[in-house]
Amino acid sequence: MQKLPLTGIRVIALEFYWAGPLNTQMLSDLGAEVIKVEHHLARGPAKSSEAAARFRFFADWDPGESPWNRSGFLNQFALGKRSVVMDLSHPRGKELFLRLVKISDVVQDNYSARVMPNFGFDYPVLKEVNPRIIMVRQPGFGTIGPYKDYVAGGCPTGVHGGLPFYHGYHDGEPMRPESCIVDPWAGIHACCAVLAALWQRRRTGQGQFIDSGQCESVATVLGDKVLGYQMESSRPPRVGNRHYSMAPHNCYPCRGENKWIAIAVASDEEWSALCVAMGDPLWAKDERFSSQLDRRGSQDELDRRIGEWTLRHDHIELMHVLQNHGVAAGAVLDQSEVMSDPHLKERNCYVEIDHPETGVRPYARSPWNMSKTPKREWRQAPLLGEHNRYVLGELLGLSDREIAELEKEEVISDRPLA
Amino acid sequence: MAELALDGVRILDLSGGIAGPYCTRLLGGFGAEVTKVEKPDEGDESRRVGPFPEDIPHLERSALFLHLNTSKKGVTLNLETLAGRRILRQLAERADILVESFEPGQMSDWGLDYESLEKTNPRLIVTSITPFGQTGPYRHYKWSSAVLDALGGHTYVQGDPKREPLRYPDGTAECTAGMFASVATMGALHYSGDTGQGQHIDVSILDCLPGLDSFRTVRWTHLGVIQERRGGRYAQWPGKLYPCRDGYVGLCGIGPTGTLLPMYSVMGIPELLNPEYEDFAQREERAEELDALVQPWLMEHDRYEIFNALQAVRVQAGVCNSAEDLLKDPGHEARRFWVEMEHPEAGKLKYPGEPARMSETAWQTSRAPLLGEHNEEIYQGELGYSSRELTQLRSSGVI
Numbered sequence: 001m002q003k004l005p006l007t008g009i010r011v012i013a014l015e016f017y018w019a020g021p022l023n024t025q026m027l028s029d030l031g032a033e034v035i036k037v038e039h040h041l042a043r044g045p046a047k048s049s050e051a052a053a054r055f056r057f058f059a060d061w062d063p064g065e066s067p068w069n070r071s072g073f074l075n076q077f078a079l080g081k082r083s084v085v086m087d088l089s090h091p092r093g094k095e096l097f098l099r100l101v102k103i104s105d106v107v108q109d110n111y112s113a114r115v116m117p118n119f120g121f122d123y124p125v126l127k128e129v130n131p132r133i134i135m136v137r138q139p140g141f142g143t144i145g146p147y148k149d150y151v152a153g154g155c156p157t158g159v160h161g162g163l164p165f166y167h168g169y170h171d172g173e174p175m176r177p178e179s180c181i182v183d184p185w186a187g188i189h190a191c192c193a194v195l196a197a198l199w200q201r202r203r204t205g206q207g208q209f210i211d212s213g214q215c216e217s218v219a220t221v222l223g224d225k226v227l228g229y230q231m232e233s234s235r236p237p238r239v240g241n242r243h244y245s246m247a248p249h250n251c252y253p254c255r256g257e258n259k260w261i262a263i264a265v266a267s268d269e270e271w272s273a274l275c276v277a278m279g280d281p282l283w284a285k286d287e288r289f290s291s292q293l294d295r296r297g298s299q300d301e302l303d304r305r306i307g308e309w310t311l312r313h314d315h316i317e318l319m320h321v322l323q324n325h326g327v328a329a330g331a332v333l334d335q336s337e338v339m340s341d342p343h344l345k346e347r348n349c350y351v352e353i354d355h356p357e358t359g360v361r362p363y364a365r366s367p368w369n370m371s372k373t374p375k376r377e378w379r380q381a382p383l384l385g386e387h388n389r390y391v392l393g394e395l396l397g398l399s400d401r402e403i404a405e406l407e408k409e410e411v412i413s414d415r416p417l418a
Numbered sequence: 419m420a421e422l423a424l425d426g427v428r429i430l431d432l433s434g435g436i437a438g439p440y441c442t443r444l445l446g447g448f449g450a451e452v453t454k455v456e457k458p459d460e461g462d463e464s465r466r467v468g469p470f471p472e473d474i475p476h477l478e479r480s481a482l483f484l485h486l487n488t489s490k491k492g493v494t495l496n497l498e499t500l501a502g503r504r505i506l507r508q509l510a511e512r513a514d515i516l517v518e519s520f521e522p523g524q525m526s527d528w529g530l531d532y533e534s535l536e537k538t539n540p541r542l543i544v545t546s547i548t549p550f551g552q553t554g555p556y557r558h559y560k561w562s563s564a565v566l567d568a569l570g571g572h573t574y575v576q577g578d579p580k581r582e583p584l585r586y587p588d589g590t591a592e593c594t595a596g597m598f599a600s601v602a603t604m605g606a607l608h609y610s611g612d613t614g615q616g617q618h619i620d621v622s623i624l625d626c627l628p629g630l631d632s633f634r635t636v637r638w639t640h641l642g643v644i645q646e647r648r649g650g651r652y653a654q655w656p657g658k659l660y661p662c663r664d665g666y667v668g669l670c671g672i673g674p675t676g677t678l679l680p681m682y683s684v685m686g687i688p689e690l691l692n693p694e695y696e697d698f699a700q701r702e703e704r705a706e707e708l709d710a711l712v713q714p715w716l717m718e719h720d721r722y723e724i725f726n727a728l729q730a731v732r733v734q735a736g737v738c739n740s741a742e743d744l745l746k747d748p749g750h751e752a753r754r755f756w757v758e759m760e761h762p763e764a765g766k767l768k769y770p771g772e773p774a775r776m777s778e779t780a781w782q783t784s785r786a787p788l789l790g791e792h793n794e795e796i797y798q799g800e801l802g803y804s805s806r807e808l809t810q811l812r813s814s815g816v817i
């Protein structure tokens with residue numbers, strides 16, 4: 001068997017949506033065995049409504065015969081994981097869960113703070129069963145404090161964490177970031193804490209409890225803003241596409257509909273290079289544009305002039321032309337262009353994986369390349385309850401008859417029950 | 419004293435800017451011993467970025483530097499000199515992890531690439547964090563945060579559909595890469611803990627962006643749809659920032675199976691009790707109509723009032739906090755998130771604390787180092803140079 005960084009580590013994942021699944025996705029990519037413990041309705045009901053279809057990203061919009069296995073969003077963040085369905089409100093489900101805790105290393109959840117205690121799975125309970133267990137909890141506002149029971153997906157915690165106040169056009173109001181990147185931030189920070197706890201456990205043999213509030217992940221990223229406020233800096237909160245020191249620095253229109261290029265000029269040398277690329281137009285010799293400070297003072301005019309020039313060019317071709325002149329430029333790529341970009345392609349940012357119900361599709365992978373650790377064999381996301389038998393039979397040693405009984409009592413299942 | 423999770427792990431940090439230092443800041447927080455190596459006289463580029471007290475630039479007072487370099491010791495070393503590189507090799511022999519962010523090829527020009535360093539320290543992990551990575555056609559391209567956001571597909575989906583697309587605030591791309599690099603580096607640490615074998619990790623900031631936004635990725639890979647700009651609005655209503663009496667609040671609606679009746683009753687707006695507004699698809703279609711109905715109520719209330727009232731009926735709401743608000747937020751306060759530290763040049767300031775609270779191990783925070791502050795401690799105390807040799811190294815511009 002290949003030795004990967006976390007080979008031999010078993011993770012129980014009680015997760016939904018994004019921040020939790022991303023955390024354990026990385027642990028899985030590092031070689032851990034991640035077992036999603038799911039409720040039979042966790043992936044939605046057996047029959048999907050039209051509204052749900054749009055909400056759940058069913059492959060090709062088609063809920064199909066088994067919509068619970070066709071969510072693109074879920075499948076993206078469950079690569080290589082296993083799935084066991086257990087009813088944790090049933091006494092048998094609880095017992096099986098604790099038996100699984102006994103033979104695992106990490107228990108992770110990103111439910112509201114109250115969910116795990118309601119199941120009876122407080123950290124002291126898990127620790128009693130397995131002193132080596134590392135429990136990582138990721139509710140939006142953490143497990144202590146006045147907001148611990150507040151509901152929070154990435155949107156409210158992102159807002160509350162502070163990012164949107166700093167996001168927006170230089171002349172506009174704060175704006176919610178389109179993608180909740182705060183969800184992944186929370187997941188990545190939580191993953192760091194798990195890896196650190198696993199390292200410490202090598203010395204002590206003891207696990208621990210990790211409370212990873214998503215809000216704090218965001219506030220951590222904004223540290224310079226928080227210090228800047230205390231320093232009474234006059235820097236405006238939002239600069240949009242502009243920059244506190246560079247000019248020109250903006251998103252400029254290109255040929256075609258909704259095509260744009262980002263250009264960032266950090267020095268007078270780069271400004272000269274941009275002028276050469278533009279064919280040394282007369283307007284650029286104006287003294288209003290001669291130094292970085294002058295250019296920053298005349299940005300509206302500067303941006304208009306540059307925009308007139310960029311408009312005549314293809315956004316991707318122009319990026320290469322400018323880069324060859326020594327100017328930092330990046331075409332504003334839409335998702336199809338991102339996925340066909342030669343640089344990202346060469347670096348294998350996406351991997352093609354076959355899934356029995358949704359076919360071969362590209363998936364984003366953990367963004368790092370390690371020279372000595374063997375390459376991970378990519379596996380598709382599990383079907384709901386696909387590993388019931390593996391987990392209950394192979395790992396927990398239940399007999400076929402016992403498993404059949406659990407099925408009959410609806411403690412386990414491989415489909416949403418009515 | 420509580421234990422440190424990464425106690426005894428030694429990190430040599432040659433990185434500058436944001437991504438590398440963010441990575442080592444996290445590792446330092448978890449308890450690793452980080453020695454930051456900076457160019458003599460100039461130091462890390464983030465020392466010149468600010469913001470600064472009263473906007474006056476000063477190498478020791480840049481907020482960006484002070485934030486990203488907590489829990490590190492600082493030495494200066496000129497890697498352009500032979501002597502500097504010899505000292506670096508000595509430091510690398512004693513390290514578990516080396517983090518660097520030079521342009522691809524620079525380390526090997528200096529004879530300090532992974533293959534060379536591995537010979538004397540096979541356990542060493544070298545993490546390279548660069549804008550475009552070590553390989554690929556763009557690896558020597560010029561970059562800025564804005565350029566990476568554009569190429570990573572972040573910019574295309576941000577902002578007003580009627581205007582130019584909008585990048586993220588500066589540094590978000592780099593911080594994201596720093597976090598991922600920290601995961602990868604600790605992953606490799608576990609690998610070397612088991613096998614005694616270090617390795618080279620290649621992290622590209624650009625690589626970290628496309629997969630990060632899985633909404634637009636999955637829309638394309640599973641639905642064949644290119645996501646467009648929506649002006650900061652969510653599909654599910656209410657899903658944007660709304661102005662209120664004293665600022666802004668963010669509201670995030672509810673999925674197809676949820677009800678908004680409790681929110682409607684808190685707001686006490688009779689028009690909202692229209693059964694059509696209980697339908698997910700209808701809400702999405704008639705978002706602007708609904709916005710107009712709730713806006714007057716929001717303007718009559720303060721943001722924390724709205725936050726608490728709506729959360730009480732389990733509506734996803736958050737306050738659009740500024741830095742000033744964050745420092746006062748009762749949640750952060752109760753969790754004692756901010757850590758106050760005194761810095762000889764920047765004074766007393768509150769810094770972000772632990773991003774994850776751990777029950778058995780402490781988060782390590784000490785203020786960022788002054789330029790070359792620990793030269794004597796490291797070069798004399800650890801490598802055994804004499805004070806005369808140190809003076810020579812200083813006068814010849816090596817440290």
